Amino acid sequence: LLVLVGVSFSTGPANLLAMLTPNVLNTRFWLAVVLIYYFIATFVPIDKVIGKIYPIFGICLIVMALGVGGAILLGGYTIPEITLANLHPANTPIWPTMFVSVACGAISGFHATQSPLMARCLTNERDGRKVFYGAMVAEGVIALIWAAAGVAFYNGTGGLLTALGGGQSSVVYEICFKLLGPVGAVIAMIGVIA
Helix, strand or coil, rough: CCHHHHHHHHHHHHHHHHHHHHCCCCCHHHHHHHHHHHHHHHHCCCCCHHHHHHHHHHHHHHHHHHHHHHHHHHHHCCCCCCCCCCCCCHHHCCCCHHHHHHHHHHHHHHHHHHHHHCCCCCCCHHHHHHHHHHHHHHHHHHHHHHHHHHHHHHHHHHHHHHHHHHHHHHHHHHHHHHHHHHHHHHHHHHHHHC
């Protein structure tokens, strides 16, 4: 499972970067860059390199979430799954699955910040609760925004499932460019990639 996660977190950003750059810089090139970055991030103390540039990526991520969420709300899109009715074709209970899906972002934000590496970036231990719980809430909200954007943009879960056949990178690319335009999409993609 760890290899699968590693592949996903390497190929996803590489595919997005390849979509943003000329064809000469293909997915294979960006995959090598991402892997080199991962090795640097692993071996260099986090507060010396990564801790200095991640606030920029965090700002991009928040701008992306607000931009995509705002564009869905103000762009005339409807989110068809906001209902208490069970929409599953076989009438299978949806609640446990829904909560696991929504909680995934919150869990991700929380466990990512609980590592000893993030603790080294704190200048004061009292900031720990704000940073750790803030990341958990922010990741949960970002997960909800992307879930809403996916079903609204592709007119339901069926359309989203079909779109995901082209890969997650193509879905993120299409949603960002159509909702935010080229400049907003590049900022959003940087946030997603980081």
